[in-house]
Amino acid sequence: MENRGHEAHPPGGGRLEWIDVARGIGIVAVVVGHVWTRGGLRDAMYSFHMPLFFLLSGILSRPQSVARFAPRQLASQIRPYAAFLILLVVADQIIETMKGGRPIFHDWPHDLLPILLGGSWLRGPFTIFWFVPCLMMARMFFNIGLARWPDPLDRRWAWAILPCLAAAYAVGKFTSLSPLGALAVPMALVLLWTGAAWQRVAWRRWMVAPLALLSLAGLMGLMPTLNMKAADYGWPLLSMGSAVATSLLLFRLSARIAPLAGWAAAVGRASLVIMYLHVAVIHYLSPYFSKPWLLAQALLIPLAAYYLIRSVPAARRIFL
Numbered sequence: 001m002e003n004r005g006h007e008a009h010p011p012g013g014g015r016l017e018w019i020d021v022a023r024g025i026g027i028v029a030v031v032v033g034h035v036w037t038r039g040g041l042r043d044a045m046y047s048f049h050m051p052l053f054f055l056l057s058g059i060l061s062r063p064q065s066v067a068r069f070a071p072r073q074l075a076s077q078i079r080p081y082a083a084f085l086i087l088l089v090v091a092d093q094i095i096e097t098m099k100g101g102r103p104i105f106h107d108w109p110h111d112l113l114p115i116l117l118g119g120s121w122l123r124g125p126f127t128i129f130w131f132v133p134c135l136m137m138a139r140m141f142f143n144i145g146l147a148r149w150p151d152p153l154d155r156r157w158a159w160a161i162l163p164c165l166a167a168a169y170a171v172g173k174f175t176s177l178s179p180l181g182a183l184a185v186p187m188a189l190v191l192l193w194t195g196a197a198w199q200r201v202a203w204r205r206w207m208v209a210p211l212a213l214l215s216l217a218g219l220m221g222l223m224p225t226l227n228m229k230a231a232d233y234g235w236p237l238l239s240m241g242s243a244v245a246t247s248l249l250l251f252r253l254s255a256r257i258a259p260l261a262g263w264a265a266a267v268g269r270a271s272l273v274i275m276y277l278h279v280a281v282i283h284y285l286s287p288y289f290s291k292p293w294l295l296a297q298a299l300l301i302p303l304a305a306y307y308l309i310r311s312v313p314a315a316r317r318i319f320l
Helices: 017-035 040-046 049-060 066-098 112-117 124-148 155-174 179-198 205-219 238-260 262-269 271-285 291-311 313-319
Strands: none
Touching (some): 017 040, 049 124, 049 238, 066 124, 124 271, 205 238, 262 271, 291 313
């Protein structure tokens, strides 16, 4: 059980409990990083939390028909993205007006353009909305490569991944504008490939030591942390390498604790709804709760929303 990577990282397809556990751990890290907005705890979460989700998606990636995959991605991801965005825009109009404040989007119809552009144009309760369209675009590009080179360890992948890596570190130097999170797509592609390639690597016990050292360097703040939305990846290769190391170790842990971590799996299954809603909960409730209570609300309210949405067929078709 110790010498094969695929046993710790099962192939994609179906409902894999360890994947849900890893998603659950990842989304808790995301929420913690948004509740504690400065300090060591925030930096530790930012050192790995978003790369973890891209790596997981890469692990689950399999070559698919390009003609079918892209339309299916657009249909399945844009609908809930738009639905949650509209929901929060309407909620912000109501909540801020009731508080006697001014909604974030208040200059109509001019505000329609930044809403449609998304990414770096969205802030406050909408700040996380860069992630899903970025992941969607990266997955579509990555599938084009997989359809051509199904083995991620094929040496020809270097011709695609090395330019992506160079572009990932370059684009953030020239612009901060990121329509629909496109600024992070080059690094997202690198992470998708890394996750897919990791599936083909046999696990060895000696890997724990170098991965743990690299992980701790990021978690302890010994190197600059990450801000994927702004294409800020800290020290070239090292900061992202630390994120990958932490994520891979968490995947090993998730595979081991999956039978006993039903709560984490439940949170993982609701991770997309939590991703969309938790920043809004933090944004509106932060004046009224201490940080530990705010963390609990930012997890429990979206989790309750997920189960409510899942129980109503019409809402499930729109939001999930």
